[in-house]
Amino acid sequence: MSNNTLNPTSSILIIGAGTWGCSTALHLARRGFTNVKVLDSFPVPSPIAAGNDINKIMEHKKVKSSSSDARSIAYATCTRAALVGWTTDPIFMPYFHETGFIVAGDTPELIQLIKEEDFDKCEGNFDILESAEDFRRTMPAGVLTGDFPNWKGWMNRFGAGWFHARKAMISAYKEAQRLGVVFLTGSPQGNVETLVYEDGDVIGAQTEDGVIHHAQHTILAAGAGSDRLLDFKKQLRPTAWTLSHIRMTPEEAQKYRDLPVLFNVSKGFLIEPDEDKHELKICDEHPGYTNFxxxxxxxxxxxxxxxxxxxxxxxxxxxxxxxxxxxxPHLADRPFSFARICWDADTVDRAFLIDRHPEHASLVVAVGGSRFGAMQMPNIGGFIADTLEGKLQKDLSEAFRWRPEIAVDRDWWSTQGRFGGPNKLIDFQDLKDGEWTNIE
Structure with a gap:
């Protein structure tokens, strides 16, 4: 059954209809592939998809040519392409808000780290924020009322802000459908239970209803759920973060419009209220939760x-x-209107994992968002399609390659350069039933 030839009528199966799966389906359809099918255990938008969110951060930084950090260069290449998509592609343009981005720290060590990692390596004009008044001036009067104790930050006004992730993902999904992509979602028909193999190669997938979906090429893009279907040799660690919303009045929402994203690398971040429910999003910052x-x-x-x-x-x-x-502080005790945990999959070095599998020639893996993946929505499907076609540019191909050798002695409890909370990874298994919010 295995046939590695690729032409416009080749059968292509995408496992996962989240941010990356929908983006890949859209890009393949736009390239003229006419036999594309997508499977997912949940309808779009999936409740466990990282992209099922009212807003996500988009930040583009231009790395200086003197930088030799391959991962940073690859990240900059991706975000540059993403920014082009967010600002020129009609499928994604309506959902991007170029409001600016503030990154800050509140200890000398973190402030120095931000300077070295984010600004010494990057080009651009950044506003330096050194006092509470500096921070307050970035937003309308009365929005930032706090004292910003020991905070120092930098503001990037261009090529950064936020996007409505859920609406953008649904937009990509609908356009891919319009162009002929078939989506089978929900249980049992879309719930993939296993990959199907023949002569050592992947020839498709079997869903919960017993149906085998044969394909000449399979793309595994199931996000944090990918490693239940394939042995990734310790390259993936499903990790979760926490988000919450506060509902604003229509008058408050109007006042809080067009705010820059405000992110403290050890405290958390907030994004302006969405236009539908007028909910302000607040996330606490920490190295992540696992469920081992x-x-x-x-x-x-x-x-x-x-x-x-x-x-x-x-x-x-x-x-x-x-x-x-x-x-x-005027909002600090207001009830939460919504909260949820949000999953992603961390690679060891937090670079994406997009490559043909070395042992299964018909399988492409497209995973490892590492908390950077959602912002790449307009372009990531293009890089995955390039990988399928064997033409991904060399620097990205090297950065995103299958690399189990760096995961052999993986420390599952590594914070991977993240800060906040207890400054360690936390496991959900250690929490008791009464230690969760209960939001009506």
Missing amino acids: VMDSDHQREMRSVPFAKTQIPLEAETRAREFLRDTM
Whole structure:
């Protein structure tokens, strides 16, 4: 059954209808591929997709030519392409808000790290914020009422802001459908239980209803759920973060429009209220949560298993409110209108993993968003399509290659350069039932 030839009528199966799966389906359809099918266990937008969110951060930084950091260069290449998509592609343009982006720290060590990692390596004109008054001037009067204790930050006004992730993902999904892509979603018809192999190659996937979906080429883009279908040799760690919303009045929402994203690398971030429900998004910052359980399906070692939950740990709520007390204390005690955990998959070096599998020639893996993946929505499907066609540019191909050798001795509890909270990874298994929010 395996046939590695690729032409416009080749059968292509995409597993996963999240941010990357929908983007890939759209790009393949635009390139003229006419036999593309997408499977997902949930309808679009999936409740466990990282992109199922009212807003996500978009930040483009131009790396100086003197930088030799391959990962930084690859990241800059991707975000540059993403910015082009957000500002020129009619499928994505309506959902991007170029409001600016503020990054800050509140300890000498973090402030120095931000300077070295974000600004010494990058080109651009950044406003330096060194006092509470400097921060307050970035937003309308009365929005930032906090004292910003020990904060120092930098503001990038151009090529940065936020995008309505859910609407953008649905837009890509609908356009891919219009161009002929077939989506089978929900359980059992879209729930992939296993990849199907023949003579050592992947020839498709079997869904919960017993149907085998044969394909000449399969793309595994199931986000944090990908490693239940394939042994990634420790290259992926499903990791979750926490988000919450505060509902504003229509009058407040109008006042809080067009705010720059405000991000403290150890405290959290906030994004302006969405236009539909007038909800201000606040996230506490921490190295992430895992859910390590024994992998009963494959009898491998413990692995982190994603699950959907529209609650967050009480400790995360406390951290979010502490962030508000630094920035918007007038809102710090307002009830949350919504909260949920949001999953992604971390690679060891936090570079994407987009490559043909070395042992299964018909399989392309497209995973490892590492908390940077959603902002790439307009362009990431193009890079995945390039990988399928064997023409991904060399620097990206090297940065995103299959690389189990760097994961052999992986420390599953590594913070991977993230800060906040207890400054360590937290496992959901350590939480008790009463340690979660209960939002009506």
